[in-house]
Amino acid sequence: MIDLAPHILAFLFAAAFVAGFIDSIAGGGGLITVPAMLLAGVPPLQTLGTNKLQSLFGSSSATIAYARKGLVNVHAQLPMFVMAVLGGGLGAVLATVVPGEVLKAIMPFLLIAIGLYFGFKPRISDEDRHARFTPLLFGLTAVPLIAFYDGVFGPGTGSFFMLAFVALAGYGVLKATAHTKMLNFGSNVGAFLVFTLNGVILWKAGLIMGLGQFLGAQAGSRLAVRSGAKLIKPLLLVTCFGLAIRLMLDPANPVRIWLGI
Known part of the structure; x- marks a missing residue:
């Protein structure tokens, strides 16, 4: 069991707060918390497991706020939530056989493509299209596929859900952001259960970071509700x-x- 010093735990709390704030609005919080834990000396496998624990707090907090x-509509969204749980769990189970190096290689280019889509599509707003x-089709295809990716690798999942809701489900930006958080919560639950069974979670660090995530997500989601697409885009x-x-x-x-660079 790894015992982290108080100042390291304080650093992780601060990183989680910032990640929760940003993730509740635009996604990408994992690219803050994962490097922070690695920098703190947490081994990679424990980092992935602990990241799912603390992510539960941020995604659930944002879901509650929205x-x-x-x-x-939490009740209407439950079938998609279940698909996200299953997708996230399968992704975590199959992480060892899925070509993770390929995912890491193409990830930056996928994020750039998403940014260009939102940047150059002028009609994106808070209005549904x-x-x-x-x-049904969205819940059976896009949701489990993106959730599966979250279980396998993770970073950028919120951005992928956002793109799917806007481009495929016809949601406005604010509505897409709100629904993204609930599905992200589902994929986190699925992956978290798998990592728990494998005993790779640092509970003390994860719960402290979870508090930071919860508070950051509350602040971020409230700001997003007030500002809508003007802030989110x-x-x-x-x-x-x-x-x-x-x-x-x-x-x-x-x-x-x-490339050898």
């Missing part, structure tokens, strides 16, 4: 491009390794 504002997928762009750059600059990025 539901209180009437932006999420025509849906390309029915709720630019922050989503900054998050997508920032995470892409962060991943490409990582010395362990497979593309850099393959």
Whole structure:
């Protein structure tokens, strides 16, 4: 069992608060908490497991905040939530056989593509548009696939859910943000259960970070409700491009390794 010093736990709490704030609006919180835990000396496997524990607090906190504002019908969203739980759990189970290096290599380019989509599509707003997928089709395809990715790797899941809701389900930006959090919570639950069974969670650090996530998500979601697409769209762009750059600059990025740079 790893025993982290108080100042390290304080650092992780602060990182989780910032991650929860950003994640509740635009996604990408995992690219803050995962490096923070690795920097604190937490082994990679324990980092992944503990990250799912603390992420539960942020995604549930944001879901509650959006539901209180009437932006999420929790009961109607339950079938998709269940699919997200299953997808996240399967992703965590199969993480050892899925080519994770390939996911890490293509991740920056997918984030850039999402950023460009939201940046250059002028009609994106808080207004709902025509849906390309029915709720049933969306729940059986996009939801479990993105949740599966969350269980396997994770970073950027919120951005992928956001893109799917806007491009396929026809949701406005604020409504998409609200529903993204509930499905992200579901995929976190599925992966968390698998990691718990494997005994790779640092409970003390995870619960302290969870408090930071909860508070940060409350603050972020309230700001998002007040500002809508005017805030969410630019922050989503900054998050997508920032995470892409962060991943490409990582010395362990497979593309850099393959190119020898």
